[in-house]
Amino acid sequence: MQDLNTKIYYTSSGPVNPNQSGLFRTTRQMFVELVLSRELIWILFLRDFKARYRQSLLGILWVFLMPVLTVGMFVGMSRTGVLNIQRVGIPYPLYALVGLTVWSIFSVGLTACANALVNAGGMIVKINFPKVSLIVAAFGQALVEFCIRLIIIASACIYYGIFPSFTSLCLFLVCLLPTCLITIGLGFLLSLMAGVARDTLNVLAIVLLAGMLLTPVLYPLEGSSLIAVANGWNPLNYLVTVPRDVLLMNYSLHGIGFIWSSIVALIIFYVGWRLFYLAQSKIAERI
Amino acid sequence: MSTVITVENLGKKYTLHHQQREQYTALRDVISNGVRNLSKKIFSPFTPHSSHLSASEDFWALKDVSFEVKQGDRIGIIGRNGAGKSTLLKILSRITEPTTGSVRIKGRVASLLEVGTGFHPELSGRENIFLNGAILGMGRAEIKKKFDEIVDFAEIEKFLDTPVKVFRHTTICILNIRIVKLNGGLVFPIMRRIYGPCVKTGNFIRKGAFTTGITRQF
Numbered sequence: 481m482q483d484l485n486t487k488i489y490y491t492s493s494g495p496v497n498p499n500q501s502g503l504f505r506t507t508r509q510m511f512v513e514l515v516l517s518r519e520l521i522w523i524l525f526l527r528d529f530k531a532r533y534r535q536s537l538l539g540i541l542w543v544f545l546m547p548v549l550t551v552g553m554f555v556g557m558s559r560t561g562v563l564n565i566q567r568v569g570i571p572y573p574l575y576a577l578v579g580l581t582v583w584s585i586f587s588v589g590l591t592a593c594a595n596a597l598v599n600a601g602g603m604i605v606k607i608n609f610p611k612v613s614l615i616v617a618a619f620g621q622a623l624v625e626f627c628i629r630l631i632i633i634a635s636a637c638i639y640y641g642i643f644p645s646f647t648s649l650c651l652f653l654v655c656l657l658p659t660c661l662i663t664i665g666l667g668f669l670l671s672l673m674a675g676v677a678r679d680t681l682n683v684l685a686i687v688l689l690a691g692m693l694l695t696p697v698l699y700p701l702e703g704s705s706l707i708a709v710a711n712g713w714n715p716l717n718y719l720v721t722v723p724r725d726v727l728l729m730n731y732s733l734h735g736i737g738f739i740w741s742s743i744v745a746l747i748i749f750y751v752g753w754r755l756f757y758l759a760q761s762k763i764a765e766r767i
Numbered sequence: 768m769s770t771v772i773t774v775e776n777l778g779k780k781y782t783l784h785h786q787q788r789e790q791y792t793a794l795r796d797v798i799s800n801g802v803r804n805l806s807k808k809i810f811s812p813f814t815p816h817s818s819h820l821s822a823s824e825d826f827w828a829l830k831d832v833s834f835e836v837k838q839g840d841r842i843g844i845i846g847r848n849g850a851g852k853s854t855l856l857k858i859l860s861r862i863t864e865p866t867t868g869s870v871r872i873k874g875r876v877a878s879l880l881e882v883g884t885g886f887h888p889e890l891s892g893r894e895n896i897f898l899n900g901a902i903l904g905m906g907r908a909e910i911k912k913k914f915d916e917i918v919d920f921a922e923i924e925k926f927l928d929t930p931v932k933v934f935r936h937t938t939i940c941i942l943n944i945r946i947v948k949l950n951g952g953l954v955f956p957i958m959r960r961i962y963g964p965c966v967k968t969g970n971f972i973r974k975g976a977f978t979t980g981i982t983r984q985f
Contacts, residue, residue, distance in 0.1 A: 490865075523902075527890060527894070530889070530894070531890065608860050673794075
């Protein structure tokens with residue numbers, strides 16, 4: 481990735497490049513590194529994808545089954561009166577499916593990213609390569625699952641006769657960008673933590689489960705209860721609700737909330753990335 | 768001949784933590800140790816504390832190492848266990864950073880610290896060549912150009928589409944070395960181990976490790 485005649489000069493404080501100085505030097509280095517490693521990201525993503533889906537038919541099946549089963553459970557519970565779910569104006573299974581699919585980008589993405597460094601441990605201590613590529617390639621797995629689940633959503637839309645317009649669909653996809661950013665940003669931080677303390681991953685699983693139940697993913701949380709009020713401050717609330725509203729109802733009441741949540745997502749993404757970039761040379765010792 | 772590698776006052780310090788109980792670091796240990804240290808500082812700020820649960824010791828794997836390597840040189844670094852050879856190679860390969868000192872390298876580094884890293888057993892030979900090449904920093908177009916060369920050298924034409932897990936170990940070695948060499952590669956640290964009978968007991972042990980680096984300008 482470097483020219484044949486470049487000089488590599490590095491000291492204890494990292495690589496010293498006399499050509500780059502001035503404002504936003506680190507940010508530019510981060511971007512250059514990311515752009516240069518685009519082929520590596522693609523190949524790592526392909527590697528994980530093939531390894532995952534080549535051997536097991538159940539792998540793909542599970543991606544379909546999981547949301548269907550989860551939503552099925554909740555539909556069953558609401559029909560038998562175990563859970564009292566408020567009316568949402570659109571058929572509940574569709575509401576829950578879309579919510580779950582968007583939330584899955586976050587939960588599957590975060591889990592995959594947090595595991596990325598730990599899983600690649602052998603490579604990290606033996607070869608020098610930009611570790612950013614591991615995290616971004618891991619997030620790709622979440623995108624693949626998302627695409628597969630879009631098929632389920634499409635079938636549900638056809639079944640219930642709700643057809644989003646082309647603009648709503650595009651807007652829906654655009655509104656998912658902040659979710660992706662916040663997932664990758666937190667993924668950077670968690671992957672570093674998981675490298676140091678292995679049981680971060682167990683804690684993460686529980687925290688994600690709690691998060692799914694406490695944010696309006698599978699059921700609306702409105703009103704004056706404590707959880708509903710707390711969700712007013714939860715960025716994930718808006719990042720899940722607004723895309724769903726945009727797709728299924730063509731409007732959303734939470735525009736302002738979405739805007740500040742996106743800003744928070746962008747900040748978390750930048751902070752996580754920068755921290756990761758600065759810490760990546762120390763990873764090989766701690767893993 | 769120009770100088771290709773310049774190492775000045777290189778030092779590498781590792782901090783060893785001696786944990787009395789746990790073998791691995793868990794999140795609860797990190798948090799509880801932090802809380803414990805904090806409470807000690809709050810409640811008795813004037814007493815000197817030594818954390819009895821995790822005594823740490825500084826260990827200098829390399830100290831004040833300086834050398835120069837000219838273009839075309841082949842050097843070998845020989846030493847007993849714990850001499851710092853692997854650490855030096857890791858620093859040269861930019862896997863870890865030095866604690867003190869600096870390294871200047873002219874050109875690309877392709878190292879072969881262990882054979883078969885980055886190879887994924889489930890993927891085929893062809894896919895692994897691209898994977899390994901990409902990890903080492905070769906672009907896809909570059910690998911395609913040199914693909915035939917690699918396959919000829921390792922003589923795996925018939926096996927390009929079979930999963931790598933059925934390859935013999937030596938084939939993987941040859942494949943890996945070839946890809947690394949074709950990286951345009953200028954400096955590459957390689958590790959080898961020497962086994963021989965121990966003088967005292969006659970047991971067959973590892974006597975030391977022998978490291979080679981080869982430099983070549985393109």
